Amino acid sequence: QKEVEQDPGPLSVPEGAIVSLNCTYSNSAFQYFMWYRQYSRKGPELLMYTYSSGNKEDGRFTAQVDKSSKYISLFIRDSQPSDSATYLCAMRSGNQFYFGTGTSLTVIP
């Protein structure tokens, strides 16, 4: 079993839709949880990070962590065509980072 599982998609939604991206994990030692956005042929860009269960909001993005279920989510409200990218979840234990495989998102105008 992989440390981090993420549905690769692809996910296609109309502009304005709410997008839900999810990852599950198996290692209860993970302490920090991150979401990165990666455009084609670019390095990943950090969107959000959190270390506790609950929600963290930043503009149109909300990161949700449920440590009891070992499940994290990223919600994108009012999705825009510019949100079209691959979204990677990442988790950290000590000095080790573990990445999901990424979910490819396309927002259709």
Add this chain to the structure above:
Amino acid sequence: GAVVSQHPSWVICKSGTSVKIECRSLDFQATTMFWYRQFPKQSLMLMATSNEGSKATYEQGVEKDKFLINHASLTLSTLTVTSAHPEDSSFYICSAQGSLNTEAFFGQGTRLTVV
């Protein structure tokens, strides 16, 4: 967020030559740097982890003599692909973590094409 600069963004080289990729943390001291390789439509594959002043720790299956990593200062790490072959063509990405940061910040990536 913190800025990590990776250079060059793309490079084409002949088979058998060596290529050096630089990764710099511009506004923080990176105690740890990570080097990844990414194939099209796939996730990041960790190649090695380097701590400033120490030898890099390579992941299983990554040839340390082929992928030379140097992390001589708190703001610079380099990856040298030695005797490159066409199968080394890929997207290489570095990320850096400062001692006070919980997250890692990525460079822009380097697309290497070996012909």
